[in-house]
Amino acid sequence: MRAAVSAQHVVIVGGGVTGLLTAVECALAGHRVTVLDRGPIPNPQSSSFDQHRVIRTFSPDDADATRKMTAAHRRWQELETLFATRLRRPVGVVTAWPRERLDAVAASAAEMGARVRTVEPRALPHLEFPAGSAGVLDVDAGVLLAERVLHAAARWLAGHAAVNVRPYREVTAIDGDRGEVGLADGASVGADLVLVAAGPWTRDLVGPPVVLHRQTMVYLRPPQDTVRWWESAPAAGGLGADGRAWAVPPGHGTLLKISSDAVCRAVDTTGDGDEEGQAPWVERLAQAPPVSGLDRYTVAAITACHYATDADTGGALLARVAPAVWSRPACGGSGFSSAPLVAGRIVDVLREGAA
Structure with missing residues (x-):
């Protein structure tokens, strides 16, 4: 305080x-x-x-960002106590990296005091890793x-x-x-x-x-035989054949959410968002999805969100x-x-x- x-x-x-x-x-x-x-x-x-939203605590090669996000994570923990409400799912965040980069990422984490570990794709069978990659798990990260x-x-x-x-x-x-x-x-x-x-x-x-962006997000219900696995799955990024997709796992009443940088586009206004057809963007996402066996998942909702970034x-x-x-x-x-x-x-x- x-x-x-x-x-x-x-x-x-x-x-x-x-x-x-x-x-x-x-x-x-x-x-x-x-x-x-x-x-x-x-x-x-x-x-x-x-x-839900992802919160990371480790940013490779950026000690200042890692320090700031570690402080933000600590404040989120304190806010849970203040509000007397659970606000986080501490499931970690996995990011896919080319195998030749793994040693450098691990060294960066060690230098910053961040807790990470390598995860083989076979340990996360329902996530679609790019060829030649493995996961780096940000242990203290998770889902808000x-x-x-x-x-x-x-x-x-x-x-x-x-x-x-x-x-x-x-x-x-x-x-x-x-x-x-x-x-x-x-x-x-x-x-x-x-x-x-x-x-x-x-x-x-x-x-x-600022530059306005629009992003298509798809909310899914996993097939019944994967529900238990997803309950403890980490959030994940750098997925799909192109390494641009991410998945936020379901839990505590939320659905599985997927999207990709490939379906993010700059727009002039937010005003026409409701009229824009999302089907072409969903199709593009399906071409390099972050989850395996996408056709087995049930689409619960499709939305287009907006955000803004510094023009410079x-x-x-x-x-x-x-x-x-x-x-x-x-x-x-x-x-x-x-x-x-x-x-x-x-x-x-x-x-x-x-x-």
Whole structure:
């Protein structure tokens, strides 16, 4: 828990994972918080609303990313205690690597103090590894129960005296110099700091420039003879014949989710997502699927999600876009798992401003 130098008012635009966890951390630090969303809170239309998301703790050759994600994982564990709700499935994450890279990946992990081990494809018979590859298991990684996270955070915020949760409040304008948020009904809300975490729509409110992406995800029910195996299976990436697919295992009420970088595309707007036919993208995914015997699985749902990345780096983005305004466009699964880091950074900004 962070102690605030002095109580400030924080307005958060967006009821997704970044907005909700930032509201939690600010309230814990002693600040007043107002959370606004154009829909319900949590909002099923938010880019972070999903059954599950992967959280990794090891990033080969990137000690800084490994350190940050290890800290994020530790905070997720603490949030489970705070919310008195199980938020994680600690099943690990396997990534397929060419065999000639395995020694280098293991050495990188040892240097960073990350717990990994090599897994042969035969030990994971229902996952489709590329030819000439083996798996590296990130032991401390796993799956976040994303929908459960959002509901747990919203419940906690609704019961906190310093938090004002205001669903169905569409934000139409933001005065970055004054820290004032204008609403569609003509009202306005002032703040010492505004965080705009409204998913891909963040760029329409405050920027900065981002690239919008659309990704097709397929949710499956495994065949009955594989159900028990999947209950303890790790999440996995780098799969399929092309090494671009991933699978998030079912469990705790979630379905098996598969997708691939091959079905991710840049788009100009999120507005036509519902009208776009998903069949061609599902067919492309089926050409190099992450699971064996895909035709034995039952399709439960097909969705198209959106996320945004930094136009320059292609990664996640947290930016100060005005004296009193910060911006966090959505960034897919990595944006979900790293949300505690964004929340902590905003609390630090408040402390630095009051010092």
